Amino acid sequence: MNLFIRRRKNKEKIFYDWKIEKQCLNLIFEAAKSTYPNEFGGLLRVDSDHKYTISEIIILPGTIQGDSHTIFQLHMMPVDFNIVGTIHSHPSTSFFPSNADLQLFQKHGRIHIISAYPYDIKSFKSYNNFGNIINLEIV
């Protein structure tokens, strides 16, 4: 089940001006730190007035946080069009997506964050559906 809007098919522009609220990013880092050495996973949510500003993290019920992978229980995903993508942490210093990550990116959402150890401003990257690094402005 794919609850995300498939914008690519509508030939809408795929390069958005994504932003994330600083407190939201800090929450990601804190959650990743407290879950270490396991992975932390969640969904990224925007608010209705600011469609490209991530302001909230949603933890899916039943998300399994393993030491090498986070299994998103996507059938548990709420019907919520303000959910724009995923966040997960890596227990290593690599913020590059794995093959499984790339498959997830293609299927679900438009922006995906990977936060790597030691979970700070220098150790995270954001990606589009294709696994290309995209800019994420902190506001």
Ligand SMILES: [Zn+2]
């Ligand atoms: Zn990963």
